[in-house]
Amino acid sequence: MGDELHVEVTSEAQTDTKLEVEERGHEAVVDEPEKFGGEDEGPNPLEYMFTGLAGCLNVTIHHIANQKDIEVEKLEINVTGDIDLEKFMIGEGGRAGFQDINVEIEIETDTDYETEASLIKEAEERCPVSDNLQHETDVSVSKK
Amino acid sequence: MGDELHVEVTSEAQTDTKLEVEERGHEAVVDEPEKFGGEDEGPNPLEYMFTGLAGCLNVTIHHIANQKDIEVEKLEINVTGDIDLEKFMIGEGGRAGFQDINVEIEIETDTDYETEASLIKEAEERCPVSDNLQHETDVSVSKK
Numbered sequence: 456m457g458d459e460l461h462v463e464v465t466s467e468a469q470t471d472t473k474l475e476v477e478e479r480g481h482e483a484v485v486d487e488p489e490k491f492g493g494e495d496e497g498p499n500p501l502e503y504m505f506t507g508l509a510g511c512l513n514v515t516i517h518h519i520a521n522q523k524d525i526e527v528e529k530l531e532i533n534v535t536g537d538i539d540l541e542k543f544m545i546g547e548g549g550r551a552g553f554q555d556i557n558v559e560i561e562i563e564t565d566t567d568y569e570t571e572a573s574l575i576k577e578a579e580e581r582c583p584v585s586d587n588l589q590h591e592t593d594v595s596v597s598k599k
Numbered sequence: 600m601g602d603e604l605h606v607e608v609t610s611e612a613q614t615d616t617k618l619e620v621e622e623r624g625h626e627a628v629v630d631e632p633e634k635f636g637g638e639d640e641g642p643n644p645l646e647y648m649f650t651g652l653a654g655c656l657n658v659t660i661h662h663i664a665n666q667k668d669i670e671v672e673k674l675e676i677n678v679t680g681d682i683d684l685e686k687f688m689i690g691e692g693g694r695a696g697f698q699d700i701n702v703e704i705e706i707e708t709d710t711d712y713e714t715e716a717s718l719i720k721e722a723e724e725r726c727p728v729s730d731n732l733q734h735e736t737d738v739s740v741s742k743k
Contacts, residue, residue, distance in 0.1 A: 458683055461680075462679065462682060464679075471661035472657070474657040504652075505606060506622065507646075507649075514615070519690075531609070540604055551725050551729070581686055583644075588732065591733065592698070597703055598715060
């Protein structure tokens with residue numbers, strides 16, 4: 456396995472809120488709940504972002520645990536955040552995104568609390584999604 | 600509708616790579632392809648992040664178009680990126696995440712090219728996921 460990975464998703468809008476997405480043969484549907492004008496046919500975009508973060512932390516924690524011969528017996532990851540929608544809604548106000556995102560992890564392993572805390576801290580640094588959220592990333596949006 | 604939105608996902612690891620996620624009653628599965636030790640039962644974490652970005656741009660473009668009385672007749676959004684996995688794999692090297700993420704948008708509306716380009720640029724600024732990727736966000740990871 457090389458160290459470089461190409462990631463690609465393609466998608467087409469079905470409604471103002473519903474997007475059908477294809478990723479390597481997997482299909483996903485993004486939508487909004489009715490109160491935001493959608494039909495709630497799938498998780499919303501922010502939930503997809505949080506799911507990516509949780510999924511990335513899961514893979515990274517297990518990967519590092521394997522490298523350190525730690526057995527992960529149980530792992531639960533909850534991601535929460537409160538967002539001010541003013542910028543999205545009317546184009547004014549503070550930043551459009553979350554000011555902060557909170558991840559709470561419940562983990563059971565065959566080692567002690569301190570080692571688990573250290574494992575989680577290292578995973579936070581080595582998880583690509585966590586890195587892309589925590590640090591500036593160039594997002595280039597172009598029109599075909 | 601208030602301007603503040605609480606977003607939450609909960610999840611539990613099923614394997615080293617597979618995560619079952621719940622978001623407001625919706626269920627999602629994150630997994631890795633076999634070459635990364637998974638069984639490919641769902642999109643990977645990076646694809647979920649890109650899906651969140653595409654979904655957010657879809658909603659934001661339509662929202663702004665409605666505010667400006669522009670009719671969006673067709674919208675396709677493709678997101679791509681190449682990531683160096685060295686930091687994830689061995690804990691050394693450059694940043695863990697994407698250096699840059701590329702979004703290509705094909706749009707058809709009842710207006711002209713320049714108005715469409717301006718619409719996309721404004722959507723990039725008002726889309727929460729785009730904002731969270733482009734700018735530093737505090738991600739607080741804590742152990743229960």
